[in-house]
Amino acid sequence: MAKPGYRVFDTEVGELRRMSPHFVRVTFRSDDLRELGWDGPDQRIKVVLPLEGSGFDAVPSDADWFSAWRALPDDRRNPIRTYTIRDARPDAGELDVDFVAHGDSGPASRWISAARVGDRMLVIAPDATSDEDSGGWEWHPGAARTLLIAGDETAVPAVSAILEQLPAGARGAAFLEVPEAGDALPLRAPAGVEVRWLPRGERSTDYGARLVEAVTEWADAWVAADPGAATVPATAPAAVRELPALDDDDVLWEVPEAADDGGLYAWLAGEASAITTLRRHLVKGLGVDRRRVAFMGYWKLGRAEG
Numbered sequence: 001m002a003k004p005g006y007r008v009f010d011t012e013v014g015e016l017r018r019m020s021p022h023f024v025r026v027t028f029r030s031d032d033l034r035e036l037g038w039d040g041p042d043q044r045i046k047v048v049l050p051l052e053g054s055g056f057d058a059v060p061s062d063a064d065w066f067s068a069w070r071a072l073p074d075d076r077r078n079p080i081r082t083y084t085i086r087d088a089r090p091d092a093g094e095l096d097v098d099f100v101a102h103g104d105s106g107p108a109s110r111w112i113s114a115a116r117v118g119d120r121m122l123v124i125a126p127d128a129t130s131d132e133d134s135g136g137w138e139w140h141p142g143a144a145r146t147l148l149i150a151g152d153e154t155a156v157p158a159v160s161a162i163l164e165q166l167p168a169g170a171r172g173a174a175f176l177e178v179p180e181a182g183d184a185l186p187l188r189a190p191a192g193v194e195v196r197w198l199p200r201g202e203r204s205t206d207y208g209a210r211l212v213e214a215v216t217e218w219a220d221a222w223v224a225a226d227p228g229a230a231t232v233p234a235t236a237p238a239a240v241r242e243l244p245a246l247d248d249d250d251v252l253w254e255v256p257e258a259a260d261d262g263g264l265y266a267w268l269a270g271e272a273s274a275i276t277t278l279r280r281h282l283v284k285g286l287g288v289d290r291r292r293v294a295f296m297g298y299w300k301l302g303r304a305e306g
Ligand SMILES: Cc1cc2nc3c(=O)[nH]c(=O)nc-3n(C[C@H](O)[C@H](O)[C@H](O)COP(=O)(O)OP(=O)(O)OC[C@H]3O[C@@H](n4cnc5c(N)ncnc54)[C@H](O)[C@@H]3O)c2cc1C
Pocket: 044, 081, 082, 083, 084, 085, 097, 098, 099, 100, 101, 102, 105, 106, 107, 108, 109, 110, 153, 154, 155, 157, 158, 298, 299, 300, 301, 302, 303, 304, 305, 306
């Protein structure tokens, strides 16, 4: 049987850096991480959080540990949350993850506010010793000429890593909504990609409003200037234009394959309602081919992951 593309890594907190009012960078360290893989720039990973009292004692070690984990009773099942590789140095056995500290409403956010150097952490991440792709990344711009990248604070690590690996001649815009102005982290982007930080500031609970405004304005202007680069080719099946109605329980996640023509590629990630609004505006409102829009509305205000 082929070795799975990802596995559990046993690590500990090597370093903690408060990067800004809401971002804390954790460098996880261990010899185990020398086998860490990193298949794509927006590589997602999972952190397995310790249970109070029993830590990681109940985490199954079977080959099919995920089914065993799911079968555990609620009070013995360690919470698992999704994060992104911000940077990794497998040669040194190091992995950086930027955590948004959003208070004590969730186990991951609670963990980051109390984390100490030396704390143990289990991380589910790509295994470099496997020939399989981890499947945990979605950045597929293909031959796109213009890039539209948009996300909230939870997408800042992925967007930063995406921007850093773009070719020097890349063109487009990246919009990042963050809690406050001090959360604009240093990042490197090609000169042709405008990076716009959008602090919520006093509109602190108005998640996604600034992102929706700014991206809508940019997209309207871009489509008006270059309508042919956004729309569906005449040969595309009608279903490509149709967006199903989404109810509250739908997974708001649709990622296209890389297109080989050179139009727009949009990558949208963050709180579900803002990302859904943006995708709807692009596809329904402006007629952008849905195969040009990767959308990941992966966290919902008021609802825990899992
Ligand atoms: C592919 C992917 C990559 C991700 N990468 C990162 C990353 O690199 N860094 C990162 O910080 N997050 C990232 N996230 C988001 C992270 O998984 C969620 O924010 C997660 O809900 C945090 O878990 P929690 O235990 O803190 O809160 P949960 O227990 O899941 O939720 C508890 C409550 O907190 C609210 N909540 C959750 N997240 C936030 C937030 N950011 N701000 C305000 N309220 C919130 C929920 O709506 C809920 O009401 C990523 C998610 C996905 C799917």
